[in-house]
Amino acid sequence: MNNSIKKLIEDVLYKTCKESGISREHLPPIFINQPKKKEWGDLSTNLPFSLSQKTGKSASHIGKLLTSSLENEKLFSRVEFIPPGFINFFISSLYLKQTLKKILIQKEEFTQFSSGKGKKVQIEFVSANPTGPLHIGHGRAAAFGDSLANILSKVGYEVEREYYVNDVGGQIKRLFSSVWARLKELEGEKVSFPEDGYKGEYLIEIAKQVKKELGSKLSEIAKGVDLEKEIAKEEKINQITEGFSSEKKMAQKKREEKAESQILGLLGRFAVNEILKEIKVDLKVFGVRFDSWISESSLHQKKAIPEILSYLQEKNYLYEKDGALWFKTSLFLPGEEDRVLRRRNGDYTYFASDIAYHQDKLRRGFDRIIDIWGADHIGYVPRMKAAIQALGYPEKTLQVIIYQLVTLKRGKKRISASTREGKFIPLKEVLDEVGRDAARFFFLSRTCGSHLDFDLELAKKQTPENPVFYVQYAHARICSILENARENRIKIKNPDEVKLDLLTTPEERELMKELSLLPDEVYEAAKSLEPHRLTTYLQELATLFHQFYTRHRVISEDRELTQARLMLVKAIKIAIGDVLGLLGISVPQKM
């Protein structure tokens, strides 16, 4: 089940060290990597260096000692100590052949691990406010989170993808009043657009729909408001004659406000739903699915926030000051400022509902929680981690991955990305221009810490030359070869019946070696939460395949060699398909 070659080498090294009298506790972490030059073997380690630091013995002494006892391992055809402190491993062709067979038999299972087995992890990502369509930055988060979820399932985790809908708070109120203003505009009224409203044109479309679907209901409520105004006028007259009681005035104003908030609530909920629908469509087009959608308003309905506050109160993590209720962030993170959970006016802050939200997640029994946030939330991480501790969980239960924001450019011109101002390029448009696969590959080939420039012009221009097509082309080529074999009535045999020993050219060996490294790549991508390692791997594998393809024929007069090479390309096909699947990129038979 465990196909990791690095793990195998590690185990052998541990064993050898033990036999040489070095106990496991004294062992530094073992790093095994691919050396830059072929002469330095397939894999190498600097263990003699690190051991010499630990034990005080010379690296050369340790290296020679380890190397001599490793020589008989079947895994290697050769093991060399190279001064000053490297051990280079040359993988035996026996192992490479076995690996090839394993891939053909196990298929996608070949990269499956069980290290996360029995553990539940939740990844929360995108979670864009339902105030407008997804833009390019959300695309980055979507590609990243989705792929990470795939990768973590590969190593055995039970993974849940969640989208948190922030449908409460200031930005939603602004959305409501913006739709309201657009609606009035549609009805020919001249209104001043709310200054802090959402100016994007998509709200005009939504206002049109509101008018179509809710028109009659709204006007009824609006009539109510007008009625109130009439009453108010009368009362003003009365005021002159018999004086105006402030009580009455207040009551009237309240009625007016109530009617207005009814309208806003009605069309607001409608707008939120419409926008969410569009977001879901965009995500579907991008190939991203969520297992769970949870809204902030549902937490309010469950009274989750007062509940969590009284829990924190009991623990003595809260205090009142200036009429507000504060959380002692500084208790957990010296240097951090305390934060307000309940405002002077009685409203809860976003932080308060976010604590309730994370408590809700933790109660659902996840062993790990991963939040993927944009860099604009960087300052928010420490207080959330403090909250996790206050809830009684170790800080590391929550991992926050911060991705740097995407700067959209067209040539040299920057396009600002403000949802509020409506000056942003929707993800949908980007996908129309460059395609889903290219966009995903672009996002996933970079570390999320990189501040990346997305040049639409360049992306479009590069599309035919895009690395993703290079990889997909390799897969399509293999499919074509296999098709060709079928047409020539070549029956593809079982791996056991094929003489894999015939795969002797350097290109074939390189390919087999690359294939045998795949499980480690997946494992390391999962461990470091870095999907981009896999795009790098795919490009390397595709390069090796294309090189092989131009230098050798798969289908030839030599029947046995043909069979062996068909095995090889089939294994490559499985590997490419598997990894593209993890990245959420389509795997074309033809292009």
Added chain:
RNA sequence: GCGCCUGUAGUUCAGUGGAUAGAACGUCGGCCUCCGGAGCCGAAGGUCGCAGGUUCGAAUCCUGCCAGGCGCGCCA
């Protein structure tokens, strides 16, 4: 001002403290009698932002500068 992130080829980016720093795109020059030329081969292109430090060894770790991004609300 403080905090986090980033600075690597003309451009966009990879690069677990290891050996002579890589890829793609772009530029220049080659390769189709043959399973898909969306391919292959070659060349040019680098003070790894700057300056110190740590050590057998630094693009990588530490310190200080410089430049850019993002934060620093009883906004979300």
